[in-house]
Amino acid sequence: MWKWLHPYANPEVSYHFAGKILPWLSALTVICLSIGIVWALAFAPADYQQGDSFRIFYIHVPAASLSMGIYFGMAIAAFTSMVWQFKLADASAAAMAPIGAVFTAIALITGAAWGKPMWGTWWIWDARLTSELILLFLYLGIIALHNAFEDKNLAGKAASILTLVGVINLPIIKYSVEWWNTLHQGSTVSKLGRPSMSADMLWPFLFCFLGFALLVGVIICIRFRSEILARNSIRPWVKKLVSAQVPTAQHTPVENK
Amino acid sequence: MQFENINDFLAMGGYGFYVWLSFGISTILLLALIFSSISSHKQVIKNIAMRMQREDKLRQVRKQNKKSTLSASPDKLLNKSTHEITQ
Numbered sequence: 001m002w003k004w005l006h007p008y009a010n011p012e013v014s015y016h017f018a019g020k021i022l023p024w025l026s027a028l029t030v031i032c033l034s035i036g037i038v039w040a041l042a043f044a045p046a047d048y049q050q051g052d053s054f055r056i057f058y059i060h061v062p063a064a065s066l067s068m069g070i071y072f073g074m075a076i077a078a079f080t081s082m083v084w085q086f087k088l089a090d091a092s093a094a095a096m097a098p099i100g101a102v103f104t105a106i107a108l109i110t111g112a113a114w115g116k117p118m119w120g121t122w123w124i125w126d127a128r129l130t131s132e133l134i135l136l137f138l139y140l141g142i143i144a145l146h147n148a149f150e151d152k153n154l155a156g157k158a159a160s161i162l163t164l165v166g167v168i169n170l171p172i173i174k175y176s177v178e179w180w181n182t183l184h185q186g187s188t189v190s191k192l193g194r195p196s197m198s199a200d201m202l203w204p205f206l207f208c209f210l211g212f213a214l215l216v217g218v219i220i221c222i223r224f225r226s227e228i229l230a231r232n233s234i235r236p237w238v239k240k241l242v243s244a245q246v247p248t249a250q251h252t253p254v255e256n257k
Numbered sequence: 258m259q260f261e262n263i264n265d266f267l268a269m270g271g272y273g274f275y276v277w278l279s280f281g282i283s284t285i286l287l288l289a290l291i292f293s294s295i296s297s298h299k300q301v302i303k304n305i306a307m308r309m310q311r312e313d314k315l316r317q318v319r320k321q322n323k324k325s326t327l328s329a330s331p332d333k334l335l336n337k338s339t340h341e342i343t344q
Binding site: 037041042043044045046051052053055056059060063098099102105106109110113114116117215218219222223225226229230233238239242243245246 | 258259260266269270271272275276278279280282283286287290291294295297298301302303304305306308309
């Protein structure tokens with residue numbers, strides 16, 4: 001496996017690999033998301049208690065679990081870059097942070113719009129909501145640290161430390177509905193193998209979840225590529241690539257005479 | 258299909274405002290993220306191209322200076338070329 005993984009430690013190989021899978025991922029994303037969203041909005045049955053407001057669930061739950069999933073991925077990347085000084089891991093962590101922030105914001109906003117008709121309030125300082133808000137602030141802090149230093153290695157190190165410290169928030173979010181009395185309902189989908197949902201509600205959810213997860217993959221690929229270019233801008237392969245794309249930047253190689 | 262007609266669909270059983278608010282804001286945020294990612298990729302490429310042009314110009318200026326100072330002070334030339342190598 002190490003032999004197979006080894007070439008991907010090379011920024012150039014990773015750049016082209018991400019570019020190659022990008023169109024396939026995008027196509028799959030469009031297919032899954034359109035099936036999932038149309039099914040969720042028009043064909044899935046309404047909830048017997050919550051009526052049609054329940055359809056917010058199809059965005060809210062994927063966004064919330066992906067906001068935690070992306071953070072987990074970012075923490076693994078941060079750990080890798082801290083321990084093995086692996087520069088591509090920094091680039092991928094920097095690529096993931098803004099995506100996680102957007103998904104956290106979506107989870108909070110859709111949660112508020114669902115809470116208003118169901119609980120009678122947009123916001124309440126309860127454990128689940130507050131810990132998710134802290135996750136948003138963690139993401140914003142990490143993005144700020146990535147942009148605070150001219151030296152990307154130093155920035156990556158600072159952001160990695162904050163990322164790893166913030167991991168403590170993940171179990172707090174996950175188990176907040178069990179540890180504290182909260183307005184937020186418990187888990188519906190991942191109840192240890194037997195989800196308490198009927199199949200005609202579960203299937204559109206799975207399509208939505210897969211669609212959003214693929215979308216995360218697509219945006220990570222786009223941002224990862226720009227992070228690689230920005231961090232390797234003095235390398236010959238980047239210069240060659242740039243001069244091929246921007247015709248005005250005629251790169252004349254250094255003559256050794 | 259759960260809804261009889263388009264008005265029924267838009268009303269969402271009385272929860273239309275909340276449902277469409279959620280789906281609308283999510284769509285806007287995700288589209289904004291996608292387009293800003295694509296445009297920042299283009300910006301990175303543009304910035305690198307600009308820096309390459311600047312380096313090329315600097316190199317040409319140095320080459321001309323080298324020619325003019327070649328006979329004048331070989332000492333200066335030595336400094337300059339070591340500077341170039343370290344870059």
